[in-house]
Amino acid sequence: MTPIVFLTDYGLDDPFVGVCHAVIAAIAPEARVIDLTHGIPAQDIRHGALVLLDCAAYLPPSIVLAVVDPGVGGPRRAVAVEAGPHGNPWLLVGPDNGLLVPAAERLGGARRAWSLENPAYRLEGVSATFHGRDVFAPAAAHLAAGVDPGMLGPAIEPVDLAPLTLPAPRVAAGRVEGQVLSIDRFGNVQLNVVPAEAAAAGLGDAPVVVEVGGRQYRAARARTFSEVPSGQIGLLEDSFGRMALACRGDSAARRLDVAAGSPVALVGWPGS
Amino acid sequence: MTPIVFLTDYGLDDPFVGVCHAVIAAIAPEARVIDLTHGIPAQDIRHGALVLLDCAAYLPPSIVLAVVDPGVGGPRRAVAVEAGPHGNPWLLVGPDNGLLVPAAERLGGARRAWSLENPAYRLEGVSATFHGRDVFAPAAAHLAAGVDPGMLGPAIEPVDLAPLTLPAPRVAAGRVEGQVLSIDRFGNVQLNVVPAEAAAAGLGDAPVVVEVGGRQYRAARARTFSEVPSGQIGLLEDSFGRMALACRGDSAARRLDVAAGSPVALVGWPGS
Amino acid sequence: MTPIVFLTDYGLDDPFVGVCHAVIAAIAPEARVIDLTHGIPAQDIRHGALVLLDCAAYLPPSIVLAVVDPGVGGPRRAVAVEAGPHGNPWLLVGPDNGLLVPAAERLGGARRAWSLENPAYRLEGVSATFHGRDVFAPAAAHLAAGVDPGMLGPAIEPVDLAPLTLPAPRVAAGRVEGQVLSIDRFGNVQLNVVPAEAAAAGLGDAPVVVEVGGRQYRAARARTFSEVPSGQIGLLEDSFGRMALACRGDSAARRLDVAAGSPVALVGWPGS
Numbered sequence: 001m002t003p004i005v006f007l008t009d010y011g012l013d014d015p016f017v018g019v020c021h022a023v024i025a026a027i028a029p030e031a032r033v034i035d036l037t038h039g040i041p042a043q044d045i046r047h048g049a050l051v052l053l054d055c056a057a058y059l060p061p062s063i064v065l066a067v068v069d070p071g072v073g074g075p076r077r078a079v080a081v082e083a084g085p086h087g088n089p090w091l092l093v094g095p096d097n098g099l100l101v102p103a104a105e106r107l108g109g110a111r112r113a114w115s116l117e118n119p120a121y122r123l124e125g126v127s128a129t130f131h132g133r134d135v136f137a138p139a140a141a142h143l144a145a146g147v148d149p150g151m152l153g154p155a156i157e158p159v160d161l162a163p164l165t166l167p168a169p170r171v172a173a174g175r176v177e178g179q180v181l182s183i184d185r186f187g188n189v190q191l192n193v194v195p196a197e198a199a200a201a202g203l204g205d206a207p208v209v210v211e212v213g214g215r216q217y218r219a220a221r222a223r224t225f226s227e228v229p230s231g232q233i234g235l236l237e238d239s240f241g242r243m244a245l246a247c248r249g250d251s252a253a254r255r256l257d258v259a260a261g262s263p264v265a266l267v268g269w270p271g272s
Numbered sequence: 273m274t275p276i277v278f279l280t281d282y283g284l285d286d287p288f289v290g291v292c293h294a295v296i297a298a299i300a301p302e303a304r305v306i307d308l309t310h311g312i313p314a315q316d317i318r319h320g321a322l323v324l325l326d327c328a329a330y331l332p333p334s335i336v337l338a339v340v341d342p343g344v345g346g347p348r349r350a351v352a353v354e355a356g357p358h359g360n361p362w363l364l365v366g367p368d369n370g371l372l373v374p375a376a377e378r379l380g381g382a383r384r385a386w387s388l389e390n391p392a393y394r395l396e397g398v399s400a401t402f403h404g405r406d407v408f409a410p411a412a413a414h415l416a417a418g419v420d421p422g423m424l425g426p427a428i429e430p431v432d433l434a435p436l437t438l439p440a441p442r443v444a445a446g447r448v449e450g451q452v453l454s455i456d457r458f459g460n461v462q463l464n465v466v467p468a469e470a471a472a473a474g475l476g477d478a479p480v481v482v483e484v485g486g487r488q489y490r491a492a493r494a495r496t497f498s499e500v501p502s503g504q505i506g507l508l509e510d511s512f513g514r515m516a517l518a519c520r521g522d523s524a525a526r527r528l529d530v531a532a533g534s535p536v537a538l539v540g541w542p543g544s
Numbered sequence: 545m546t547p548i549v550f551l552t553d554y555g556l557d558d559p560f561v562g563v564c565h566a567v568i569a570a571i572a573p574e575a576r577v578i579d580l581t582h583g584i585p586a587q588d589i590r591h592g593a594l595v596l597l598d599c600a601a602y603l604p605p606s607i608v609l610a611v612v613d614p615g616v617g618g619p620r621r622a623v624a625v626e627a628g629p630h631g632n633p634w635l636l637v638g639p640d641n642g643l644l645v646p647a648a649e650r651l652g653g654a655r656r657a658w659s660l661e662n663p664a665y666r667l668e669g670v671s672a673t674f675h676g677r678d679v680f681a682p683a684a685a686h687l688a689a690g691v692d693p694g695m696l697g698p699a700i701e702p703v704d705l706a707p708l709t710l711p712a713p714r715v716a717a718g719r720v721e722g723q724v725l726s727i728d729r730f731g732n733v734q735l736n737v738v739p740a741e742a743a744a745a746g747l748g749d750a751p752v753v754v755e756v757g758g759r760q761y762r763a764a765r766a767r768t769f770s771e772v773p774s775g776q777i778g779l780l781e782d783s784f785g786r787m788a789l790a791c792r793g794d795s796a797a798r799r800l801d802v803a804a805g806s807p808v809a810l811v812g813w814p815g816s
Binding site: 009010011012013014015016017018019021022023025026029042043070071072073074127128129130133134 | 306332511
């Protein structure tokens, strides 16, 4: 049975994630659910979309159930999106607010989409505030149980899905101006910059100046965390292919005093 | 195989939940475990009971393994409680401290109960401090594997189960005095008030005054989070059928400066 | 299929754990994964090793996938270690930094080991910073799917595995000098002292003086948390067989102002 990959901003302290698991088990007792993460910052659609995008290449063909949904109960549509190869596609289920779009692109592009309007595949008495439980989890469970996505509601045009714009860095000679995408548990600072963009700016493999909040730091280039000199800032390619700032034995985020969204510039080292 | 639904106050930072999963897998390798939540505040029996109560309607027939157990190792009994329809019941396993009682009521009432005294269905060398691992998880696993609950120990009378009293609001004309039941990750404030009680007080659909800690706030009525005017407090029915206070784009709990247990009154808006 | 028991210091807010689950599901769709905990303090090899050690006796024969890996991408080896009975062994997979060694000892000793060098059983394009996803999870999944561990890479001598020294207490007449191993969610303070060591110091069952940070506290002996007098400190044997300090209705860690690693002495009560 096709597994369900589950991502939300629900956290794990409340029973929201667990009750969705229960709803899935009631509809599709054999379905396997893989929790990708439920630690997306509350209502942060862009962060959720980036995590889905970064992880997409590692997901087996699956039903991706993703809910970061500040507009729950309002006019935004609930959708299922088919992406990837014919015969063995991914089906992404969630709100039509941009959350699913970058991952669908990464998986080969949205080929078909449906609006989840058929009450037969929702719980009875859909609440106004918890569509994860009442609309999205049931849809994912029915899909896992083999229901054709066309049964869930009318087809819609993939081009009509709400878009999501991810922030692009500004690349100039010797200078890349980007921002912090996310900070992980270890305090590593992921930037919206890929190595090709740093190379295009001519930053090479030499140390760089990191400009943040009017302050400047030297960052050596490194391949691994342990190559960063102890207590110093290093610039490396993280495991999802983005440039990241790390500090061995400390949190780079705390050291640099940055948060998600903070502007960060990488500048060629004087003379290098 | 009947799934096990698992709820505790163990949190996920320690290995307590994981080692219970391991114990279950050793006894019943095929059993599926659904983690409802392990984020119940430490030793808060009432909170755990309320979460079970609110989620009960969404659980498939299952073995509900619930452990919030400040009296572990003391005289409180370990019990299994049967509730719901003959032939396809729920079996609730946990300490006899009131935790299971409201959910059993919601599921149709406790029909039979047993005291978990048979050492054959506990781990060898039961510890004095971790019955989740040594008593409750093994019992749930054996039940999932098909053991008759009567094998786990002597039958007891359901009426002898330790009761749990949930706080009821005081309803008067134009005024409901209740308290905060819980606060979720988004800062929404769940009250021990249901819409019928607000209606009985004549609060209708008009805005209300929220009295808390000697302060007063205006709360518009809303159906969804996005109907709450940005930055203001709204009063809505949450997804578990209780009245809740929300604040769009902010934590209502922080805005109102309340915690679980805080008294809150809802008062008719002057002139409405 | 042999289950995979999974422990890391990744936390659950980032998608690191979830993407490892996805990688496992892509390689071994039927494999069951038991999350032991992902709350090991970041890069704390010793803490991770202790949790594995304490939980080892409760694990069914399984593939233990454990990743606390500050040296990722550096010269430390990636290994699989076989321990326990012939025919139904445990296979421990992780970095060769001591993390696996105490648990392997507890499970009967490391009998065979292999260096995970065969690229056929890694992901393509192994990153320099995330071997949990790219090396360890794939190895565990292939083992769960029935691959012989000898296929994963060359055999190495178990005696050549990097050792880990756990801190031993100093036992004298009437005095045991140890340290805090860990603090759990309830604020209980686990010491690197076992009851036999307290007995060897002649501490018997009488109250003790707890010396910590130049301060002294009286601790009554207790068997259960509820035997500790309310608001006082108690000394008991915890569920993993270690001595622990607890405080009923409060966090003993906060009361004693200790953290992991803090020196703690247990001293016979004057006159007892």
